[in-house]
Amino acid sequence: MTNNIVEIDNLSFGYKGRLLHKGINMVFPRGKVVAIMGGSGSGKTTLLRLIGGQIAPTHGEVRVEGAVVHEQDRDGIFKLRRKMGMLFQHGALFTDLSVFENVAFPMRELTDLPEAMIRDLVLMKLNAVGLRGAHVLMPTELSGGMARRVALARAVALDPSIIMYDEPFAGLDPISMGVICGLIRSLNDALGATSIIVSHDVKETFLIADYVYFVADGIVAAEGAPHDLMQSTLPFVHQFVHGDKDGPVPFHYPADNYRAELLQTPTT
Amino acid sequence: MIKSRLFNSVIRTLTGIGHRVTERIWRLGAGARLFFLAIIYSGESFKRFQLTMREVYATGVMSLLIIIVSAFFVGMVLALQGYNILQKYGSSDAIGVFVSLTLVRELGPVVTALLFAGRAGTAITAEIGLMKTTEQLSAMEMMAVNPIARVIAPRFWAGVISMPILAALFSMVGILGGYLVAVPLIGVDDGAFWSQMQANVDVRLDIMNGLIKSVVFGVVCTMIALFQGYDAPPTAEGVSRATTRTVVISSLAVLGIDFVLTAFMLAS
Numbered sequence: 001m002t003n004n005i006v007e008i009d010n011l012s013f014g015y016k017g018r019l020l021h022k023g024i025n026m027v028f029p030r031g032k033v034v035a036i037m038g039g040s041g042s043g044k045t046t047l048l049r050l051i052g053g054q055i056a057p058t059h060g061e062v063r064v065e066g067a068v069v070h071e072q073d074r075d076g077i078f079k080l081r082r083k084m085g086m087l088f089q090h091g092a093l094f095t096d097l098s099v100f101e102n103v104a105f106p107m108r109e110l111t112d113l114p115e116a117m118i119r120d121l122v123l124m125k126l127n128a129v130g131l132r133g134a135h136v137l138m139p140t141e142l143s144g145g146m147a148r149r150v151a152l153a154r155a156v157a158l159d160p161s162i163i164m165y166d167e168p169f170a171g172l173d174p175i176s177m178g179v180i181c182g183l184i185r186s187l188n189d190a191l192g193a194t195s196i197i198v199s200h201d202v203k204e205t206f207l208i209a210d211y212v213y214f215v216a217d218g219i220v221a222a223e224g225a226p227h228d229l230m231q232s233t234l235p236f237v238h239q240f241v242h243g244d245k246d247g248p249v250p251f252h253y254p255a256d257n258y259r260a261e262l263l264q265t266p267t268t
Numbered sequence: 269m270i271k272s273r274l275f276n277s278v279i280r281t282l283t284g285i286g287h288r289v290t291e292r293i294w295r296l297g298a299g300a301r302l303f304f305l306a307i308i309y310s311g312e313s314f315k316r317f318q319l320t321m322r323e324v325y326a327t328g329v330m331s332l333l334i335i336i337v338s339a340f341f342v343g344m345v346l347a348l349q350g351y352n353i354l355q356k357y358g359s360s361d362a363i364g365v366f367v368s369l370t371l372v373r374e375l376g377p378v379v380t381a382l383l384f385a386g387r388a389g390t391a392i393t394a395e396i397g398l399m400k401t402t403e404q405l406s407a408m409e410m411m412a413v414n415p416i417a418r419v420i421a422p423r424f425w426a427g428v429i430s431m432p433i434l435a436a437l438f439s440m441v442g443i444l445g446g447y448l449v450a451v452p453l454i455g456v457d458d459g460a461f462w463s464q465m466q467a468n469v470d471v472r473l474d475i476m477n478g479l480i481k482s483v484v485f486g487v488v489c490t491m492i493a494l495f496q497g498y499d500a501p502p503t504a505e506g507v508s509r510a511t512t513r514t515v516v517i518s519s520l521a522v523l524g525i526d527f528v529l530t531a532f533m534l535a536s
Contacts (some may be wrong), residue, residue, distance in 0.1 A: 054411050078412040092407035095398075109413045 005030045005162055006051055011060035011098070012218075013043070013050060017109045021219035023060065028162075033188050033203045034194040035164060038215035038242070044198040045089075048164045051196070052084060053077040064162070083112060084197025085155035085193075089167040091147040093139040099150050100135040101124070106157045123212055126151040128190075129183055149183065164194050169201040177204055184208055202241055206230065214240065272428070293405050299495040302416070306424045309417035319422040320429070327388040327423070327490075328430030332437070334387050335380060339371075339438040342379060343445025346370055349456055350446075360454075364461035365468045367446035368439070372469060372478045376439035378526050381485035384431060385518035392423055393514040396497025397507035399495035427490025428483065435482035477533045484525060489518045 006028040013021045020043040028034045036044050050062050051057050056070040063069070064080050070082060093102050107113055113121070113229060126132040129149040139147060148168065155163060169177050185208040188195040199205045205212065206226035212227070214222040214237055217219045222229065222237045229237055238244070255261070300330035313320045350366040396419065400404050405415045443465075450456040469475065493514045 054406065055410060057432070078414075081410055081412040084410065086407070086410045088403045088407055090402065092403040094404055094407075106411045106413070109411065109418070 003029050005065060005083075006196070008051075009061050009063065010089045010111070011050065011062060012058045013046060013055070014058050019058070020218055021215075024215070024218075024220055026213055026220065026223075027168045029194055030161075030186075030193055030194050030210075031186060031192060032210040033197065033208055035197040035199060035209040037198075037200060037202070037205060037212055038221075039240070041081060041202065042215045043218065044081065044200075044215060045166050047065075048086070048166055048196065048198055051145055051164065052086065053079060069128070082158065083160055084164060085158070085160035086164045087148070087151050087155045087166065087168055089170055091139075091151035093147055093151055093154070095139050097183075098135070098138075099139070099142070100139050102139070102150060103135075103154045103157055105154065110158065119159070122153075125157055126150070128156075128187065129153045130179070131240045143176070146171050147181065148172065152180070152183060153189070155193060156193075159191055159193075161193055163188065163195045164198045165199070167193065167199055168197060168202050169199060177201075181208055190249075202243075275433060295499070298352060298499060299491065302420065302495050302498060303491050305416045306421045306491070310421045310425065311412060311495045312417040313425045319418075319428055319460070320425045320519040323423045323426030324430055327384075327392065327426050328434060329514050330391075331384060331430070334383055334433075335434050335443050336437050338379065339376075339441035340445040342375060343367060343371065343442030343447075344449045346442070347446035347449035347454070351456070360456055361460035362455050362464055363446070363450045363454075364443075364465035367450070368465045368469050369474060370442050370503060371439040371446075372443040372474050374478075374526070374530070376442065377435045377481035378487055378522060380431065380435040380438045380482065381489055381522040382519055384427075384434065384485075385489045385493070385515055385522070387429070387517050388427070389489050390511045391513045392427070393492040393497040393500070393511045394507060396423075396494060397502075397510050399499035399500065401502040401504075401507060402502060412509075416536075420471075420498065424487075424490050427493070431486030431489070432479055432482040435478065435485075441477070442447045477529075481526065481529050484529065485522050488521050488525060492518045492521065 004027040006026075008024055008026040011021055012019060026034075026036070026047075031247045036047055038044050046055070051058055051064065051069065053062075053069045053072065061068045061070065065083065067076070067080060068116070069077065069080060083233075093099075093103065095106065102120055103125050104118050105120060107118045121131055123135065126135055129152055131146060131149055131153065134142070134146065134150075139150070142150065163184075168180050170185065172180065181204045182198065184195060187193070197205060197209060206229075212224065212226055212229055213220050216236055220230060222234050224232070230241060232238060232241070233261055346367045347363060349372075350363050351360055354360045354362055354366060396405075399419065405419065408415045408418060447461060451458050451461055496505075496510040496514045496517070500506045
């Protein structure tokens with residue numbers, strides 16, 4: 001058995017005639033925290049959706065535990081997804097259910113566990129993210145950071161072997177960011193899972209990731225351990241890691257000549 | 269030059285019409301597909317009937333107030349108008365039959381369906397649309413829970429169950445409203461009001477036909493609301509447009525189908 005739990009092999013994906021990924025290769029070894037980084041619109045979240053089988057690649061394949069995801073039927077994909085947990089960018093908590101019910105949701109839907117055991121498991125998961133005391137609250141009563149932590153507890157409710165995080169640090173205050181950052185690493189190690197983080201927050205991601213892929217222009221532009229990437233002299237990686245305004249990724253969106261456009265007579 | 273412009277304009281218009289027509293047909297197909305999937309994945313709605321009952325509360329019970337108040341006023345107006353016409357022909361005793369047949373055959377199912385589309389249909393569309401916008405449906409899919417089985421089917425059956433009950437209540441309350449105007453207010457004979465109604469309202473021809481109509485309207489209105497929400501673009505504008513479309517399409521569909529059903533029922 002290969003040591004890689006997820007493998008992306010020569011993957012291309014596009015829609016509406018535009019190719020978003022052009023032959024991407026990635027591997028995600030068991031037990032590691034691997035980050036996929038890149039600018040907004042570079043197709044990072046789409047990669048998570050391809051791994052989860054929500055969309056199919058145009059060319060190439062994604063393998064999860066050796067099974068080609070897009071070749072599975074609906075039952076096969078659902079079987080694979082039971083090994084996955086996913087934290088969505090804004091939590092995606094069910095707004096009509098309480099915090100407790102949200103975490104209990106996958107247990108109730110996918111297992112035949114008795115209610116007493118579900119209760120204990122939910123409280124344990126909530127305790128792990130520090131929100132056992134908030135189990136009666138509704139999602140609308142939670143702060144952004146708390147909602148993200150509840151969503152994390154729900155994502156690991158069934159002890160998945162793969163945990164995917166879609167922009168886990170986006171829009172959080174520094175304290176919440178630190179909390180989520182620590183939780184991702186500690187839950188990954190405690191569960192013996194593999195974590196895939198999609199993010200553009202360099203500092204936090206580099207702190208917990210074992211390996212990082214940089215995606216730009218539809219390809220893997222760079223890859224390596226965070227320490228090596230910090231020292232990288234590759235122009236794109238340097239610009240991204242240090243947050244330079246201009247570089248290989250231009251400040252301006254492609255446009256016509258500035259002067260000519262200003263002098264143009266409006267047609268409407 | 270002018271000919272060429274005219275030709276281009278005609279081509280553009282025809283292309284636009286063609287695009288709109290194919291889009292409508294595509295949406296009709298997508299709606300039919302969702303309908304069949306909701307039927308196929310209905311097992312969960314009956315196995316865990318509390319899921320459906322919760323939706324019956326949200327769609328049916330929560331619509332009671334508007335249904336009862338409207339029915340009361342519709343019944344009272346019917347009695348006033350009916351008496352005004354019938355007394356010209358010396359048949360004011362037939363007011364009970366007039367009110368009850370109008371309500372049971374037509375106004376009960378039709379007005380209930382129109383009110384249902386405005387009250388419950390819009391709520392269903394907005395809820396499903398927002399669940400999509402906030403990635404709750406995606407989260408469910410990623411948890412290997414089928415959103416059609418868990419979200420769509422229970423709401424569909426709740427609408428189908430609620431509509432005939434609401435229509436029956438509408439007719440009952442409407443008759444009560446008609447009675448209050450006709451007997452205590454106008455002074456029509458109490459016995460004539462009820463006995464003529466008892467003698468002339470047929471269970472199979474009138475009540476069953478009204479029931480069939482309300483079940484059909486239940487299927488149509490609920491399915492339109494569910495599809496509009498499920499198909500809504502995941503933006504604030506998309507959900508708002510979908511909600512409007514629910515009311516417009518449901519209302520037109522109810523009135524059109526009512527004509528067809530009435531024609532068949534009277535012919536048979």
